[in-house]
Amino acid sequence: DEWEIKYEEGKDYESLQRAAEELVNTDTPVAFPTETVYGLGADATRSSAVKAIFAAKGRPADNPLIVHFHSLPQLRALLSGRRESVDGIAEAGHDPIPEIYRPLIERFWPGPLTIILPAPANSTLAPEVTAGLTTFGARMPRSILALSLLRLCGRPLAAPSANASTRPSPTAAEHVFDDLHGRIHTIIDGGPCEVGVESTVVDGLSSPPSILRPGGIAVEQLRQCPGWENVAIGYKDKQEGGTNKPRAPGMKYRHYSPKAEVVLFEVGAEKPGVGEIRTRKSVGFIRTRNWTTALGHDVHGTKTMHPNGSTSNPAQATHIPECTPPRLSNLLRSVIQHQVPHAHQYTLKDGGTVVWDIDLGADTEGVARGLFSALRELDKKGVEVIYVEGIDDTNGDDIAAAVMNRLRKAAEIRT
Ligand code: TXA
Ligand code: MG
Numbered sequence: 530d531e532w533e534i535k536y537e538e539g540k541d542y543e544s545l546q547r548a549a550e551e552l553v554n555t556d557t558p559v560a561f562p563t564e565t566v567y568g569l570g571a572d573a574t575r576s577s578a579v580k581a582i583f584a585a586k587g588r589p590a591d592n593p594l595i596v597h598f599h600s601l602p603q604l605r606a607l608l609s610g611r612r613e614s615v616d617g618i619a620e621a622g623h624d625p626i627p628e629i630y631r632p633l634i635e636r637f638w639p640g641p642l643t644i645i646l647p648a649p650a651n652s653t654l655a656p657e658v659t660a661g662l663t664t665f666g667a668r669m670p671r672s673i674l675a676l677s678l679l680r681l682c683g684r685p686l687a688a689p690s691a692n693a694s695t696r697p698s699p700t701a702a703e704h705v706f707d708d709l710h711g712r713i714h715t716i717i718d719g720g721p722c723e724v725g726v727e728s729t730v731v732d733g734l735s736s737p738p739s740i741l742r743p744g745g746i747a748v749e750q751l752r753q754c755p756g757w758e759n760v761a762i763g764y765k766d767k768q769e770g771g772t773n774k775p776r777a778p779g780m781k782y783r784h785y786s787p788k789a790e791v792v793l794f795e796v797g798a799e800k801p802g803v804g805e806i807r808t809r810k811s812v813g814f815i816r817t818r819n820w821t822t823a824l825g826h827d828v829h830g831t832k833t834m835h836p837n838g839s840t841s842n843p844a845q846a847t848h849i850p851e852c853t854p855p856r857l858s859n860l861l862r863s864v865i866q867h868q869v870p871h872a873h874q875y876t877l878k879d880g881g882t883v884v885w886d887i888d889l890g891a892d893t894e895g896v897a898r899g900l901f902s903a904l905r906e907l908d909k910k911g912v913e914v915i916y917v918e919g920i921d922d923t924n925g926d927d928i929a930a931a932v933m934n935r936l937r938k939a940a941e942i943r944t
Pocket of ligand 1: 727742
């Protein structure tokens with residue numbers, strides 16, 4: 530599972546290398562793309578660097594971070610208390626990664642899955658990463674830029690999502706800039722993220738194993754792995770009481786919140802009527818499968834806007850535009866093809882309510898990809914309220930559960 534960065538030297542390579550040097554030599558975190566959302570990274574073995582992540586995000590110190598690795602040897606080295614990774618299994622005959630995770634790692638790494646591991650006693654891990662817990666989250670991302678950065682800096686990177694605390698996670702470099710400019714120096718721009726919701730967090734140390742956060746790997750995909758057939762749902766996002774205790778510590782905080790009020794319509798709920806909308810100056814719609822138009826024929830005027838636009842580049846942060854190492858350019862182009870959805874503007878007849886309308890389409894993966902971007906975009910339009918059409922998350926074979934989990938956290942629930 531070792532590999533080499535082979536692309537030729539060039540501007541983009543130099544940019545990545547500069548970012549890697551910044552991570553090694555300074556305490557200022559660097560924002561970088563992953564396949565899920567943008568991360569705000571720092572050397573996970575250095576307390577001063579990890580503390581700077583919490584400061585930049587305004588994140589409560591008791592909310593632990595995920596540590597990112599480029600390879601299994603690098604993870605094993607950390608688990609065995611060594612600074613450098615070596616080839617092969619760390620100690621002959623003994624793998625420090627618990628066996629329960631083996632089928633998951635084989636199938637989903639690199640990819641949008643975070644596993645909870647015991648924090649080793651002799652670890653080089655900075656204590657701030659685990660926020661006082663005896664465990665930590667580990668993930669190997671599949672974004673080529675993330676892997677390249679990890680490889681170039683040679684340190685495991687602690688990285689939460691690169692949003693300001695409580696805001697929706699960033700799925701484009703512009704989102705990071707909007708939240709963190711003036712607080713960090715470097716954002717590596719890899720275009721819009723491929724998945725759009727964060728990694729699935731699983732705990733295989735408990736029995737039965739459980740899902741602490743739904744994310745980019747669906748529950749049915751996990752259930753197909755030996756030892757994971759009976760994986761428990763360890764998160765809670767429905768409002769009806771229930772005895773399930775929220776297990777991911779992040780859950781007790783306000784989360785994924787745009788400034789506007791979010792009203793989520795669970796599947797089957799009736800969409801808001803024109804009468805209700807007329808009482809507002811401006812509203813946003815995020816439509817998915819069944820709401821074919823925001824308001825039928827009661828509208829005039831249509832203007833198409835580009836949510837992420839080709840708008841201004843960050844002025845203060847060193848923005849690395851479309852960081853494309855030459856040999857990787859095809860791969861990156863396929864990522865960048867995922868464009869963020871457009872917002873259309875309507876004005877309501879008789880009354881003049883301004884409506885901003887975003888259609889995320891019927892495809893779950895497209896909804897996941899566009900969700901955070903849509904929330905942020907409607908916030909920028911200054912709408913009073915965002916009406917969101919929910920999707921069916923009952924069958925577990927796609928990432929609808931992750932989408933609805935984020936929306937329920939962002940919204941008042943209407944069923
Ligand atoms: O996709 C992702 O996971 C992104 C990218 C950047 O990798 N990262 C991310 O990090 O979403 P963050 O900090 O926004 O969310 C980390 C989640 C939180 O819900 C936190 O509570 C949970 O992981 N977590 C971290 N360490 C944990 C631990 N030891 N036990 C239980 N949950 C943990
Ligand atoms: Mg986050």
